[in-house]
Amino acid sequence: MTTPALKVNNLSVWFETGSGRLTVVDRISFSINAGDATGLVGESGCGKTMTAMAILGLLPASGVNVRSDGIELDGRDISTLSLAQRRAILGRDIAMVFQQPATALDPVFTMGQQIGAVYRRHTGGSKQQVRNKMLEALESVGFSQVEDIASSYPHELSGGMRQLAMIAMATVCKPAVIIADEPTTALDNRTRALILEQLKQLQELHQTAVLFISHDLSVVRQICRDVMVMYCGRLLEITDCQSLFANARHPYSAGLLSCIPQISNKRPAPIKSIPGQIPAPADLPSGCHFAPRCTRAEDQCRTSVPELDYANGRGVACFRPL
């Protein structure tokens, strides 16, 4: 069996507060093979970004608790690394594309300087070598006038261009794993299509494993083979995109699917939505966290927690799956 590029075992993240423990990521496990893209989907506040930050070890050391039975990068446990060791792998072996390039990029350096810095930090080389690699990275995400982009400051680029430049920054060292956190949210359809296309090309070219975080299943379907549905820190369903779209088994996954507006010739029927909203971490309902919003919930759902149950490669955490 091949070693997965990224393997997360039993990862939990929680805060200790005066009024008790707030769990934001609850014992999640998954793995992604080289060359595969897996989507992590759920509403805002369900713990998607926390999961990413915990994997990368970017959460502050005080105030927040992270525990896992190991986070493996190509078989090597990175959950126990020291700060210096971690710095050596971030950007080189595993990199992140952040949600808001406008705030993730440094406004006082040009794109060329910022991308070059990542490469120099990990690989070194002469000024010319660093510059060539930087231009190569910009070219690989689809820019043709790379010199022009390299000498631009982030504010001189449009939202979509900034996001592409950020992907160039994340891929300049050709990491084995990329975590992309809502990279296309708030971009228009055309720009979104372009960014997904470039990400997909890079992923196939370098056999990168991608963890793609989004609230939008229709975007995830365009780029990922597998998908995980998250709700209140728990994984409710793990399957491949095709099966999920064909027949979602968890009622929450089905609800998310029904929220996607469809384009049709005839005027569509009024859109359906999931009633209610995601509960705050401070007052999570007992049992299945989704039970209060679920039309299929029974007494058992409100008292005991359904665990992820695997059958035929699909995992569903539900007592009454569809």
Next chain:
Amino acid sequence: MNMSDQINTLPLLEVRDLSVSFNQQEQIAVDRVSLNIPAGRTLGLVGASGAGKSSVGRAILRLVKPDSGKIFFKGKNIYRMNKQEMKATRQRIQLVFQDPSVSLSPRRTVEQTLLEPLQHFAIGDANHQREKIRQIIQTVGLGQSALHRYPHQFSSGQQQRIAIARALVTNPDLLIADEAVSSLDVSIQAQILQLIQMLQKDFGISILFISHDLAVIRQIADDVAVMYQGQLLEQSPADQFFSGPSHPYSKTLLSFAQGKTPVHWSGEKWHLERSRKSTGTPSSCVFSDFCPDKMAMCEKQEPAMHDIPFENQHALGPHCVKCHLYDEVNNNDHQEKVF
């Protein structure tokens, strides 16, 4: 723009040859845009970011100063209105912004936020205002307890409901929703779209719905207008648009929205599209650089806006397209080829 014969009644809003520019006319945001919204209908204004959609919305409320053009609201040119008339008009046209976390004042309770427009326009006495607020908060699906809380105590979906309530409290005839659901999760977006659909049905309100997302526009728009680099390239009834748009750019947009990459599209060209610089009189079609159906004429002459004859006699909104392909729209052979 010639209006089609089918429309006999005055549109609620008519924008005629509107141009807006920034930086001493160096950057063109809106270039001679004409469109209209019949009463009770929703116009979806679509285009990539930077196409000038928001500037059109803002010009309607006189929040930006146009270079030229006229905007008629209920037949009256808003640029000829005096202060008092404009104030009265602003009561009838309300705006909902993209991000409720910044468009609601963090220091006011929901009640204070909702009360302000009523006091500003002096609508009713204190009792009537309180009653109105109670009604409106219920209409948007929030409980009375919401009134005494602050915006940060709500989720983004609830905040957007409050922003909608603020816009509705003056009983407007026209709502301008500028990317009102774009920053929301799909699940919350679905809830807000449901709310807007309810407002259309129960209040008969007209909406200028600005969005980059055609799937969202399909859900709620009666008519669709497409903007590109400041120009309006097409306006069609929604059913017609989604069963086959007329302009090549609209076709590209629709393929992207359906998750298909158009065959002719080459990703590397896109970065050339920085915002448009003024170059005097346009001598070509704005889309000619990227158009898959480009003809020699497209680079020599700016196309005129052509009315498209209606197949469906019951269609209400105008149907027009700004493209040389439709220069001889009455020529049947040509039409075959185009559609």
